[in-house]
Amino acid sequence: MTEFKLPELGENISQGDLVRLMISPGSSITEGQPVMELETDKAVVEVPSSVSGTVKEIRVKEGEKIKVGQVIFTLDNGASVKAPAAAAPKAEPVAAPPAPAETPKTAPPPAAAAPAASRPAAASGATEFKLPELGENVTQGDLVRLMIAPGAQVSEGQPVMELETDKAVVEVPSSVNGTVKEILVKQGQKVKVGQVIFTLEGASAAAEKPKPAPVEHTSGQQGARLAFQAAIAAEGKTEEQALPPDQPAPAPATFSMPQQLDKVAGSEHREPVPAGPDVRRFARELGIDIHNVKGTGPGGRISKDDIKAYTKSVVTAAATASAAPARGALPAQSPLPDFSKWGGVERVSMRGVRRKTAEHLWEAWNTIPHVTQHDKADITELEQLRAKFAPKAEEAGGKMTVTAIALKVCASALKIFPQFNASIDMAKEEIIYKQYINVGVAVDTDRGLLVPVIRDVDKKNIVELAAEMSQISKKARDKKLTLADLEGGTFTITNLGGIGGTAFTPIVNHPEVAILGMSRSSIEPVWVDGKFEPRKVLPLSLSYDHRLIDGADAARFLRWIAEAFEQPFLLSVQG
Numbered sequence: 001m002t003e004f005k006l007p008e009l010g011e012n013i014s015q016g017d018l019v020r021l022m023i024s025p026g027s028s029i030t031e032g033q034p035v036m037e038l039e040t041d042k043a044v045v046e047v048p049s050s051v052s053g054t055v056k057e058i059r060v061k062e063g064e065k066i067k068v069g070q071v072i073f074t075l076d077n078g079a080s081v082k083a084p085a086a087a088a089p090k091a092e093p094v095a096a097p098p099a100p101a102e103t104p105k106t107a108p109p110p111a112a113a114a115p116a117a118s119r120p121a122a123a124s125g126a127t128e129f130k131l132p133e134l135g136e137n138v139t140q141g142d143l144v145r146l147m148i149a150p151g152a153q154v155s156e157g158q159p160v161m162e163l164e165t166d167k168a169v170v171e172v173p174s175s176v177n178g179t180v181k182e183i184l185v186k187q188g189q190k191v192k193v194g195q196v197i198f199t200l201e202g203a204s205a206a207a208e209k210p211k212p213a214p215v216e217h218t219s220g221q222q223g224a225r226l227a228f229q230a231a232i233a234a235e236g237k238t239e240e241q242a243l244p245p246d247q248p249a250p251a252p253a254t255f256s257m258p259q260q261l262d263k264v265a266g267s268e269h270r271e272p273v274p275a276g277p278d279v280r281r282f283a284r285e286l287g288i289d290i291h292n293v294k295g296t297g298p299g300g301r302i303s304k305d306d307i308k309a310y311t312k313s314v315v316t317a318a319a320t321a322s323a324a325p326a327r328g329a330l331p332a333q334s335p336l337p338d339f340s341k342w343g344g345v346e347r348v349s350m351r352g353v354r355r356k357t358a359e360h361l362w363e364a365w366n367t368i369p370h371v372t373q374h375d376k377a378d379i380t381e382l383e384q385l386r387a388k389f390a391p392k393a394e395e396a397g398g399k400m401t402v403t404a405i406a407l408k409v410c411a412s413a414l415k416i417f418p419q420f421n422a423s424i425d426m427a428k429e430e431i432i433y434k435q436y437i438n439v440g441v442a443v444d445t446d447r448g449l450l451v452p453v454i455r456d457v458d459k460k461n462i463v464e465l466a467a468e469m470s471q472i473s474k475k476a477r478d479k480k481l482t483l484a485d486l487e488g489g490t491f492t493i494t495n496l497g498g499i500g501g502t503a504f505t506p507i508v509n510h511p512e513v514a515i516l517g518m519s520r521s522s523i524e525p526v527w528v529d530g531k532f533e534p535r536k537v538l539p540l541s542l543s544y545d546h547r548l549i550d551g552a553d554a555a556r557f558l559r560w561i562a563e564a565f566e567q568p569f570l571l572s573v574q575g
Contacts, residue, residue, distance in 0.1 A: 002051050002075045006068050009040055009047075015067040016040040018060055019189075023073065027055045036072065044189050051075060063349055126181050126199040129174060131191055134165055135483040140192040141165040143185055148198065152180045161197065166356030168450070168481040178202045275302040283307050288314075353448040364510035369546040372505040373554045377538045377562035379521060385568060389463070398466030402518065402538065403441060403495045407465045409564045410516060411437050411457040414491060417557045421490045423511040424548055431548060440489035440509060441469060443476040450476045451509060453489040497521060497538075506543045513548050516561070517541035538565060 053075035178200035295302035393400035
């Protein structure tokens with residue numbers, strides 16, 4: 001029996017997700033025959049067999065994460081040969097790490113490169129079209145549809161593929177002209193920014209300006225020494241002339257320090273600080289800037305203990321930052337039980353909108369201290385007005401829904417309560433008040449919840465808002481939303497009234513600070529003028545970020561919204 005193990009896939013690639021198996025027990029395979037498709041963090045690659053024989057047992061399943069060296073399958077009468085490394089993904093060749101810099105100077109600029117979306121292939125003379133940048137924080141997507149085929153003519157700006165990102169389905173235009181030679185991806189495959197999509201013959205593309213090479217940085221004491229040498233060189237001195245006899249030059253480092261410590265005392269011409277020579281030498285040995293240290297001695301004099309305390313605070317902050325989970329990453333959880341012990345199960349990959357929704361809501365829930373305020377609005381008179389003006393909305397191409405009216409009500413409320421139209425920057429300890437009002441409306445689609453944004457809501461009347469909301473909701477359900485349709489919101493409305501429920505607690509759409517939820521309206525007895533009357537009541541739920549919004553302000557904001565529903569004339573008076 002012969003074992004086939006996952007071979008090396010490329011530098012720094014140790015594992016991947018098994019997308020597709022191309023073999024089954026009993027299959028005869030030969031050396032070099034593709035046996036599986038594996039999705040690494042760089043591209044989807046076909047892995048060839050390094051052995052020949054008949055497949056006996058397959059030890060992995062599609063969708064499973066497998067590691068280099070793991071046994072994939074076994075063979076009967078297998079002839080083992082030296083395992084070649086799997087073909088490295090064409091999308092992003094891994095470059096060798098640069099040699100460490102000897103002196104603190106900028107590397108020379110590289111030769112002009114071809115555009116990121118198209119670059120001549122060295123071997124074939126063809127031109128590669130690579131997936132271009134799709135938007136902020138969008139690095140990959142699922143290929144929904146290819147709009148080209150080998151031999152097809154493409155021109156610059158022509159849509160060549162539909163890609164489903166975490167936010168929307170977008171058409172990707174070509175940045176080159178030419179004849180399609182080879183398509184290197186398949187529909188349904190996950191593709192990443194910079195990955196080669198297809199090659200062309202006779203292609204042409206605009207040249208891209210070369211980008212300057214980044215300045216090479218050093219860290220820790222090595223960075224301190226280089227900074228020290230640069231400073232004294234600018235003064236025309238040697239290290240012996242710059243340092244008193246009891247202050248040796250900073251020694252080369254044998255370990256790395258955080259970037260905050262990557263300075264050396266005396267490398268900048270600033271006001272002198274009160275510290276003795278031994279303290280200054282101690283600061284240099286640690287590779288920190290003594291000007292950043294606050295002294296606790298008489299007259300602010302700095303001691304070694306002050307240096308140690310400062311160093312500890314910086315290192316602790318750096319360690320905390322590095323230990324923090326990456327933004328958008330899903331939380332780690334304890335191992336799940338084997339559900340198959342109790343019956344049949346099916347595992348489906350979390351992709352596209354559902355995966356992004358999970359990541360975004362987890363981040364929002366863990367970032368924002370949520371509180372939800374509930375209230376009710378008597379919309380009996382509003383329903384009469386809605387029925388009266390419904391034909392005008394239909395003439396404009398929309399529907400006079402409660403959500404359309406809520407858009408205008410909320411826009412007016414946000415002007416009176418600007419803290420609800422804001423965001424929090426905790427890193428800078430600032431509140432960002434927005435001078436525009438863009439309201440997102442949650443839309444239920446077959447791919448999950450999407451929140452397209454209606455812009456400048458305060459500048460449009462209810463009929464215009466009703467028409468625009470109908471149009472953008474249709475785009476969401478038809479998978480025609482663009483990334484721009486989903487960005488720039490300052491407040492969100494979600495209406496579950498068409499489904500049911502009496503109240504709920506919506507999650508704030510980070511980085512916004514509040515969201516309004518509406519449930520199904522119902523006829524309830526309301527005490528009016530000394531007697532109960534049947535009235536139509538709309539339940540309202542407001543979730544908000546308690547870091548910025550106090551409970552009393554939330555209650556006032558929601559009550560104002562309820563009264564605007566009850567007395568539409570209030571929009572003209574105060575809105």
